[in-house]
Amino acid sequence: MSRLAGLFAQLQNAGRAALIPFMTAGDPSLAATVPLMHALVAAGADAIELGMPFSDPMADGPSIQRASERALARGVKLRMVLEWVREFRMTNSHTPIILMGYLNPVEAMGITPFAEAAATAGVDGVILVDLTPEEGRGEAVALQQRGIDPIFLLAPTSGQERVVIVRSMGSGFVYYVSLRGITGAAQADWAAVLQRVQDLRQQLGLPVAIGFGIRDAATVAQVAGGADAVVVGSALVDQLAECATDQEAVATAIRFIKPLAQAVRTAERRSA
Amino acid sequence: MGTYALPDASGHYGPYGGRFVAETLIPALEELEHAYQEAQRDPEFRAELHSELRQFVGRPNPLYHAERVSKELGGAQIYLKREDLNHTGAHKINNAVGQALLARRMGKKRVIAETGAGQHGVATATVATRYGMECLVYMGEEDIQRQSSNVFRMRLLGARVTAVSSGTRTLKDALNEAMRDWVTNVESTFYVIGTVAGPHPYPVMVRDFHRVIGDEARVQCLELTGRLPDCLIACVGGGSNAIGLFYPFIEDKAVRMIGVEAGGLGLSTGQHAAPLTTGRPGVLHGNRTYLMEDEDGQILPTHSISAGLDYPGVGPEHAYLKDSGRAEYVAATDAEALAAFHRLCRTEGIIPALETAHALAHAFRLAPTMRSDQTIIVNLSGRGDKDIHTVAALEGIHL
Numbered sequence: 001m002s003r004l005a006g007l008f009a010q011l012q013n014a015g016r017a018a019l020i021p022f023m024t025a026g027d028p029s030l031a032a033t034v035p036l037m038h039a040l041v042a043a044g045a046d047a048i049e050l051g052m053p054f055s056d057p058m059a060d061g062p063s064i065q066r067a068s069e070r071a072l073a074r075g076v077k078l079r080m081v082l083e084w085v086r087e088f089r090m091t092n093s094h095t096p097i098i099l100m101g102y103l104n105p106v107e108a109m110g111i112t113p114f115a116e117a118a119a120t121a122g123v124d125g126v127i128l129v130d131l132t133p134e135e136g137r138g139e140a141v142a143l144q145q146r147g148i149d150p151i152f153l154l155a156p157t158s159g160q161e162r163v164v165i166v167r168s169m170g171s172g173f174v175y176y177v178s179l180r181g182i183t184g185a186a187q188a189d190w191a192a193v194l195q196r197v198q199d200l201r202q203q204l205g206l207p208v209a210i211g212f213g214i215r216d217a218a219t220v221a222q223v224a225g226g227a228d229a230v231v232v233g234s235a236l237v238d239q240l241a242e243c244a245t246d247q248e249a250v251a252t253a254i255r256f257i258k259p260l261a262q263a264v265r266t267a268e269r270r271s272a
Numbered sequence: 273m274g275t276y277a278l279p280d281a282s283g284h285y286g287p288y289g290g291r292f293v294a295e296t297l298i299p300a301l302e303e304l305e306h307a308y309q310e311a312q313r314d315p316e317f318r319a320e321l322h323s324e325l326r327q328f329v330g331r332p333n334p335l336y337h338a339e340r341v342s343k344e345l346g347g348a349q350i351y352l353k354r355e356d357l358n359h360t361g362a363h364k365i366n367n368a369v370g371q372a373l374l375a376r377r378m379g380k381k382r383v384i385a386e387t388g389a390g391q392h393g394v395a396t397a398t399v400a401t402r403y404g405m406e407c408l409v410y411m412g413e414e415d416i417q418r419q420s421s422n423v424f425r426m427r428l429l430g431a432r433v434t435a436v437s438s439g440t441r442t443l444k445d446a447l448n449e450a451m452r453d454w455v456t457n458v459e460s461t462f463y464v465i466g467t468v469a470g471p472h473p474y475p476v477m478v479r480d481f482h483r484v485i486g487d488e489a490r491v492q493c494l495e496l497t498g499r500l501p502d503c504l505i506a507c508v509g510g511g512s513n514a515i516g517l518f519y520p521f522i523e524d525k526a527v528r529m530i531g532v533e534a535g536g537l538g539l540s541t542g543q544h545a546a547p548l549t550t551g552r553p554g555v556l557h558g559n560r561t562y563l564m565e566d567e568d569g570q571i572l573p574t575h576s577i578s579a580g581l582d583y584p585g586v587g588p589e590h591a592y593l594k595d596s597g598r599a600e601y602v603a604a605t606d607a608e609a610l611a612a613f614h615r616l617c618r619t620e621g622i623i624p625a626l627e628t629a630h631a632l633a634h635a636f637r638l639a640p641t642m643r644s645d646q647t648i649i650v651n652l653s654g655r656g657d658k659d660i661h662t663v664a665a666l667e668g669i670h671l
């Protein structure tokens with residue numbers, strides 16, 4: 001069983017959602033990346049989304065845009081991101097790692113070399129924000145052949161035919177974007193989101209993660225009961241951006257993640 | 273037209289084009305595609321567009337025989353397709369009118385646009401006012417500096433101009449920011465993309481709105497010279513004025529088509545904006561096309577004296593035309609464009625846009641190698657009033 005499938009099976013038994021923090025690889029420093037990943041796990045993260053920086057992050061708000069710019073300015077390359085995952089895997093073999101980014105850097109490496117290198121490094125899933133299932137058939141197959149889940153997104157605007165395509169091509173889980181907008185924006189109507197996620201979980205037969213607009217423990221508590229996973233990105237990236245040293249970043253990550261981890265563990269479970 | 277029938281149903285030109293955007297936008301692009309197909313079939317829409325192009329834009333514009341400069345060069349006869357004489361001073365208005373009419377038909381009350389040189393922003397602001405729609409234009413901070421008169425024009429026309437400070441603070445970043453706005457306001461907002469790039473159906477829709485350039489030029493050339501031109505030349509930023517001129521001639525295999533990219537400080541310096549001449553295929557801004565990128569797939573900063581060509585990508589149809597060999601792509605440097613700018617001012621009494629000056633530079637190189645009974649049509653994509661500050665500054669004159 002893949003790490004992601006194993007995680008969701010285990011949490012199904014435990015009756016709770018996964019907490020998946022997002023951090024940009026190489027921010028707030030190159031050296032902090034792997035220690036931060038371990039810190040997230042130590043604080044209670046169930047999986048990690050690791051951002052692959054791109055020069056033109058069209059779907060991201062200012063927090064993640066700036067984090068990508070800073071990381072690129074420090075010289076982060078896709079190969080370094082994979083190397084960090086490999087390093088992380090030397091002492092952690094159970095926490096799923098999902099790479100999140102845009103297609104072009106992956107295409108520049110070549111999807112087959114990328115999929116092979118990612119599998120060797122210990123990557124479990126890949127989200128490419130600008131790659132829809134229609135355009136991404138070849139990529140999805142290349143990843144799946146090497147045991148990596150291609151994770152697709154659905155949005156409030158997605159109609160039923162989109163759900164069918166994603167169900168036929170995605171694996172691991174499906175990422176539900178809670179709002180019309182970019183990362184870091186605010187979502188007001190969580191009741192509507194939870195209703196949609198409820199429907200999607202039944203239609204997809206795959207775990208559904210909710211992301212975008214989740215910034216604090218109160219919101220995590222509010223949505224965790226109705227989803228299989230909760231993703232927190234910009235809020236963490238903002239906290240880390242303030243840190244002057246790597247030690248401070250690690251301490252900040254732990255302090256920030258702990259209450260969120262607590263929230264997924266105590267959230268009231270809605271029917272799956 | 274004969275056998276050329278691209279893009280295919282999913283918006284691909286061979287391996288190029290397509291639809292590479294966040295999931296949230298896919299339904300909006302499908303809605304746009306359907307609305308556009310319907311509008312195209314609707315005689316009323318076509319009649320309205322035609323009437324607007326005549327009454328508001330001022331079409332048809334002339335195909336002008338630039339006799340003095342042709343004689344001076346001593347080769348082919350150069351004809352200028354006078355898009356600079358359109359209302360707002362560039363070809364951009366053809367597309368802005370088309371998309372704004374479509375936006376109105378779709379019931380959208382708010383339009384947004386990205387702009388580099390400001391010509392597309394001015395065109396969009398103009399039509400938004402004309403059709404009573406709210407307009408917001410995204411423009412890179414650097415471009416706001418060098419095209420300040422266009423920024424003021426947009427504001428006079430009632431548009432809001434938002435400075436974009438991310439990335440390289442130029443056209444590509446303005447496009448990113450416009451996409452982010454669109455994702456956020458997708459229900460109320462129509463995104464008027466200013467060139468033949470972006471996700472399907474933008475490249476085909478923008479081409480169709482600009483093909484009037486080539487359609488007119490073809491008829492005018494036959495009238496004036498009795499035959500088709502030997503060569504078409506246009507500058508290529510995203511490629512809209514070029515495709516507008518080229519497209520109606522694609523099946524006329526004897527007509528050479530040459531796109532001129534911004535060679536900046538010289539191709540060997542890396543300081544340029546010539547993805548077709550120097551780049552490789554990748555995915556940016558919703559489509560697969562030639563890009564200027566590093567070996568890690570990060571988009572490279574570009575340089576051009578002209579803000580409108582300062583873009584690391586290019587429309588996917590040009591990528592296809594390059595690979596297929598049907599069109600050729602070359603570059604002209606900042607210095608060559610400037611020299612051509614001055615030459616046209618002095619010989620023909622026409623101040624061209626700096627973007628356009630790149631096309632002129634290549635025409636001036638090529639004409640002397642051709643016979644005097646041959647013809648070159650240059651797309652005079654815009655007038656240069658917006659650029660006089662830039663040119664003056666290079667001469668140490670502060671206006």
Ligand SMILES: Cc1ncc(COP(=O)(O)O)c(C=O)c1O
Pocket residue numbers: 362363364388389390391392466467468507508509510511512513514579580581625627628653654655
């Ligand atoms: C006068 C003029 N010509 C050309 C361009 C380049 O755009 P495109 O390649 O889409 O025609 C611009 C863009 O701003 C322009 O203003």
